[in-house]
Amino acid sequence: MSENLLEVTGLQKHFPITKGLFKRQVGAVRAVDGIDLTVQAGETLGLVGESGCGKSTAGRLFTRILEPTAGKIVFEGQDISHKSVTQMRPLRRDVQMIFQDPYSSLNPRHTIGTIISAPLQIQNIPTPQGLKTAVQELLELVGLSPEHYNRYPHEFSGGQRQRIGIARALALRPKLIIADEPVSALDVSIQAQVVNLLEDLQSEFDLTYVFIAHDLSVVRHISDRVAVMYLGKVMEIAHRDDLYKNPRHPYTVALMSAVPVPDPVRRDRAQRDRVLLTGDVPSPINPPSGCRFRTRCWKAQDICAVEEPPLVRRLDDPDGHLTACHFPVVEDEAVAGRKPATINV
């Protein structure tokens, strides 16, 4: 866990908003607005954040389905930020993607065989055992029956479809897999199966994952490191245990406290400790100055509006725990946003 497979610096993606007949640009949605990340070979990096914070856009930038507006993406020492479609082709073998919606990520008019063999055909990968056998091996690998070769996606359930998507991503034996909310469209019981499948495959094929999700418990289960995003920026990044035990950024604290607790005995305490954020997420078209979270932060002071806090080590955190906050939360700190205990009925 030392070699950096993917290095991202100052990555930005702005989607222009145009108006009028001549498509004059009147603004931009700053979906991803300067993120710095590294993904080490063999690890799983969790990417969490609420809806619309730019997680999925970031994932699509890493796989270069989208071209970044600014910044650099370095994969295995190669700068891929502005490579053309043709230049990217050979690199596609090493970076693959698993999609969120198992219903729209499989072409309804293709058989499973066609879907899974597509990457092999597009990349002209020779299959000594024959294309059909290769596909059937992949199907078995993800726990589907090889006889399903000739079936169509509509004949499968959501979980099975997601397995097909995983088989397709594995066909090229990639090094890095970007999983864009691979389980959020599935039932909880199926989620566990798919997450476990992903973990098994990781150890079998030495895969590196970037696991995008909004479900903190799934991320905690699968990730080695976790990055928390808010409005197109990374707010905090740390090793999993460190982050869950010792969240420094107020946003992370709020996010963690929002995880539902299934145990009714502990639920009381959890509700008392819940941090309620006020207001809505500001528009990514016109994000707040300085720290993006300041409009909803209980610790915000004047400096937060003026100076954007850099993503650096704060307090006595271990290496690799970086927080973008002027006033990181210390342990056992009284959090102003927390509900008073008396309200709890």
Added chain:
Amino acid sequence: MYHAPVTVDSRCAVAGRGPAKQMSLGPEASVTDDKSAPTADAADVRGPAEKVIAGRSLKQIAWRRLKKDKVAIGGGVVVILLVLVAILAPVLVALLGHPPDEYHQDQIDATFGTPKGSFGGISSDFILGVEPTSGRDVFSRIVYGAQTSLTVAFLSALVSTILGVIFGLSAGFLGGWVDAVISRVMDFLLAFPQLLFSIALVSVVPYEMLGLNARWSRVLVLVCVIGFFGWPYIGRIVRGQTLSLREREFVEAARSMGARSPRILVRELLPNLAAPILVYTTLIIPTNILTEAALSFLGVGIPPPNPSWGGMLSDAVATYSISPMYMIIPGATIFITVLAFNLFGDGLRDALDPKAR
């Protein structure tokens, strides 16, 4: 939270789904049964030793649905019959009629110019009667008219479809200024007075051209005109569908594998567009038949003495008060043809896309 044992068994993923045998219910069963009862669960229960399971493609599912739709099948049968009649026109006329341009003055009442006998001269020799004043065999003229009408309708539908798919796909897939230009052209064509333009155009093109005789050179002109004005109808559908398909994740998946745009268009998008294209091509055919008949009625379609349904109606205007059968027969033919195509097209749409109703 995720302490479930590592398992690759997917059985529970489909537990509780309806069994596949629902499908053998009678025709009154909901047509969505086929969709909501995937047979994947059955496959899990079966052992691997059983025969290779072939999935049912959407084509097969649509066919099963279509078979249950009696009205659509009726329309389809009439359509097939009409096509056969058009193809076998010379044979049918040789067997059951007289050459379409042969005059039979002996069948005509010399005083009034009306056909002898009742119902427009229907007899065992002239099964649909004879034309007033000239005595030409109406059956032969209807049969040959079917040939012209269907040729014009099918070929112009083909022209519309090809143009519509090319422009609709480009507009939807490329977007930007290409989309803007194509969309404006489509708006322009839809607002264009097609009939007036056709009348003006047809009167200036040569009577015979490209080595074709008067009948087929006019058919060619009609195919071009009707086909050209028909493509925006298909183009708009294809553009809209492409716009929504383009955003689907399987297109992104293809991109992330390194697929280039032509492959995405042909392999990923086009198969998904096949259903709406087929449906709207079927529905555009009756419109084309009507347009051809209207143009022939107005005298700018198939030039006389060549038989055409619209031309017969036009001729009948002069004599309908004394010989109404000569108007009823081509009118009814057009009506039945258009109705059959529309019923078949509607059934096809329901079968291919039950949600579109």
